[in-house]
Amino acid sequence: MTVPDFYEPFQQQVIDCRKCPRLxxxxxxxxVEKVKRFADEPYWGKAVPSFGDPNARLLIVGLAxxxxxxxxxxxxxxxxxxxxxxxxxxxxxxxxxxxxxxAVDDKLxxxxxxxxxxxxxxxxxxxxxKEETDACHGYLETEWQQMPNVKVVVALGKIAFxxxxxxxxxxxxxxxxxxxxxxxxxxxxxxxxEDILPGVPPVLMDRHLIGxxxxxxxxxxxxxxxxxxxxxxxxxxxxxxxx
Numbered sequence: 001m002t003v004p005d006f007y008e009p010f011q012q013q014v015i016d017c018r019k020c021p022r023l024x025x026x027x028x029x030x031x032v033e034k035v036k037r038f039a040d041e042p043y044w045g046k047a048v049p050s051f052g053d054p055n056a057r058l059l060i061v062g063l064a065x066x067x068x069x070x071x072x073x074x075x076x077x078x079x080x081x082x083x084x085x086x087x088x089x090x091x092x093x094x095x096x097x098x099x100x101x102x103a104v105d106d107k108l109x110x111x112x113x114x115x116x117x118x119x120x121x122x123x124x125x126x127x128x129x130k131e132e133t134d135a136c137h138g139y140l141e142t143e144w145q146q147m148p149n150v151k152v153v154v155a156l157g158k159i160a161f162x163x164x165x166x167x168x169x170x171x172x173x174x175x176x177x178x179x180x181x182x183x184x185x186x187x188x189x190x191x192x193x194e195d196i197l198p199g200v201p202p203v204l205m206d207r208h209l210i211g212x213x214x215x216x217x218x219x220x221x222x223x224x225x226x227x228x229x230x231x232x233x234x235x236x237x238x239x240x241x242x243x
Contacts, residue, residue, distance in 0.1 A: 004054050006146045010139075011049040014120050019135045023121035023128070030067045030122060044074035047121050050143065051076040052114035057151040057241055058095060060086075061140070061160040063214060064119035064128055071122035075104045076115045085215035085230060086156075093234035112241075114150075116143055118163045126216075133163065141167050145200050152237050153197070153207055157214035161189040164209055168197040191229060192236065208240050 018024050031045025048065040065071045069080030077083035078101040087108070090096035095113040100106070119128040119136045128136075144150075144167045155161035165187055187195035193211035212225075212233045219225040 002055065004146060006142070007054045010142055010146070014047050014049050014139055017047045017120065017139075020121065020132045023119075023123055023132055026124050027065075027067075027071050027121045030071055034072075035068055038068060038072060041072065043072045045071060046074070048074060048076055048117070049120075050114060050116040051078075052110035053112060054114060054147060055149050056110070056112045056114040056147070057149050058113045058237055059143070059147065059150045059153045060113065060115045060156065061153065061164055062115065062117040062156045063159055064117055064126065065122045066126070067122045073103055075101065076117060077101060078103065078108075081217055081220070082215045085220055085225075085227070089215075089227070089230045089234050092231060093238055095234065114143075114147065116140065118160050133159070137163065137167065140164075144168070148200055148205075150199075150207055151205060152240050153209050154212055154233060154237065155189075155209060156212050157216075158189040158211075160214075161187075161209070161211050165197070168207070168209075191225070192232060194236075210236060 028045050031043035034041070034043060048070045062077065065076070066080045066082065069083060070076055070078055073079040077086050083101045087096050087101045088099045090110070090113065091099035095111055097109045097111070098107070101108050118140060119133055120139060123132065140163060153164055155164045187193070187209065189211045191211060191213045195209045197207045197209050199205040199207055210233060212230065213219050215225060215230060
């Protein structure tokens with residue numbers, strides 16, 4: 001895999017980020033206090049970098065790292081039940097080398113897939129504030145602009161969905177209106193909702209946005225999201241990538 005020039009410096013910039021005092025304090029507190037089942041494990045306790053192939057055609061956008069998942073392991077959707085659901089679905093669809101993600105050294109790789117989030121630090125109660133989400137927006141914007149091969153975007157949850165729409169309205173540095181969203185009215189989030197967003201130079205290929213309920217414990221335990229429903233999302237991704 002040829003790694004784009006932006007990728008490694010960008011990931012280090014994310015890891016070093018301390019923009020949001022509340023999130024920095026929380027992520028570091030969790031890393032010290034831990035929970036009983038992980039008491040003997042070291043915690044990452046920093047902002048979590050994205051994971052996968054920066055040349056990918058599939059971009060997955062989540063909400064934020066889990067306190068005892070990615071904030072512990074240092075990899076997106078790794079070490080918690082949300083990740084169990086996501087990587088199982090990705091493996092079935094051919095995007096992940098194995099169906100589970102437990103640690104950064106578990107040999108999992110992604111194929112044609114890149115996973116990121118709207119917020120890179122674990123927030124208390126899994127609820128970042130608008131100001132914290134805004135502070136992280138530039139990272140998502142960088143990935144949106146530096147990954148021209150992206151053809152399909154899966155937004156896990158409404159917050160991610162709304163952020164993807166916002167980041168797709170790329171501003172013209174010379175003062176113009178930018179690309180804008182071709183959809184009127186504004187796209188509405190729903191499970192398996194589909195919309196078209198503008199691509200970025202040099203490819204300028206339209207990007208398909210698919211909404212999905214987040215594989216949170218609240219959604220999976222209550223049956224709001226089933227395995228069949230999540231599988232349907234990535235089955236649709238494969239259809240779009242083979243068109």
